[in-house]
Amino acid sequence: MPEISHSQTAFQQLSTHISEQIIGQDVLVERMLIALLADGHMLVEGAPGLAKTRAINVLSKGIEADFHRVQFTPDLLPADLTGTEIYRPQQGLFEFQKGPLFHNLVLADEINRSPAKVQAALLEAMAERQITVGSTTYPLPKLFMVMATQNPIEQEGTYPLPEAQLDRFLLHVSIDYPEAEHEKDILHLARREARGNFQQKTEFQAISQQTVLTARDEVLDIYMADTLEEYLLQIILATRNPAAYGEDLAGWLQYGASPRASIALDRCARAKAWLQQRDFVGPEDIQDMAFDVLRHRLILSYEAEAEGITTDHFIKQLISRIAVP
Numbered sequence: 119m120p121e122i123s124h125s126q127t128a129f130q131q132l133s134t135h136i137s138e139q140i141i142g143q144d145v146l147v148e149r150m151l152i153a154l155l156a157d158g159h160m161l162v163e164g165a166p167g168l169a170k171t172r173a174i175n176v177l178s179k180g181i182e183a184d185f186h187r188v189q190f191t192p193d194l195l196p197a198d199l200t201g202t203e204i205y206r207p208q209q210g211l212f213e214f215q216k217g218p219l220f221h222n223l224v225l226a227d228e229i230n231r232s233p234a235k236v237q238a239a240l241l242e243a244m245a246e247r248q249i250t251v252g253s254t255t256y257p258l259p260k261l262f263m264v265m266a267t268q269n270p271i272e273q274e275g276t277y278p279l280p281e282a283q284l285d286r287f288l289l290h291v292s293i294d295y296p297e298a299e300h301e302k303d304i305l306h307l308a309r310r311e312a313r314g315n316f317q318q319k320t321e322f323q324a325i326s327q328q329t330v331l332t333a334r335d336e337v338l339d340i341y342m343a344d345t346l347e348e349y350l351l352q353i354i355l356a357t358r359n360p361a362a363y364g365e366d367l368a369g370w371l372q373y374g375a376s377p378r379a380s381i382a383l384d385r386c387a388r389a390k391a392w393l394q395q396r397d398f399v400g401p402e403d404i405q406d407m408a409f410d411v412l413r414h415r416l417i418l419s420y421e422a423e424a425e426g427i428t429t430d431h432f433i434k435q436l437i438s439r440i441a442v443p
Contacts (some may be wrong), residue, residue, distance in 0.1 A: 390407055
């Protein structure tokens, strides 16, 4: 067994801390931590009331970091995110007023409610960790993560995210309703919170940003065998040439994944292994993370949509046809 580092212990406690308040959404909790460890952003899709907003709020309180929630609406402007220059007549000059993107953790709630020009304001921030206003570029915090949510049910008055925007998200996580036994625990938790007597089962102290940065370095050091690295690349390359694995797959896909997907799958597989306190990546880590890494990066053909084929079904078929080393 590998020696457990201080950072791994801290993240294990953070995971427990979040799970005590976000019940029945273990996948969401794990994916949030993976996105944090892999220095990426995540898009969460699920019906209203599944604790999407609550989850990142709880995460922000578990880290010594600041949090800001932005409700995306049709009348939102790019400057409402990035900030704007305000004229100060006393000094006779313009002063930049920072927007909500300058916080560590940003919740973009119902991101598809705003038009493309507002969504595009996130591109530079998410990809390059900076914001350019006029002729000046402002760096964002070293610890910076955007978690966007969207509702898959009601599509009236929404603006689908363009491919360039989707590709900036490390993960696209789809969550569902909790199990029956978890629903009962949620009721009990809600009653305790309503009475104001909710207490953590375990003592928890927020982890520092330096601990997060140290953990990211440890994730990059997780061992991945050359054969597994080749396996990972085969999965990505197969999305660009699916005909090599079957004519049916070729007919289902219009566009495959970019090199950004290779980087994302590599970092997420390492982060998953690290969270499970292993010092090596296994094929199951790559297979499990492939769905959330590729779900939003693949564009299906009209034929696939007509047949009711989903990206998850395509990814499952693809993985089943690629030999595991």
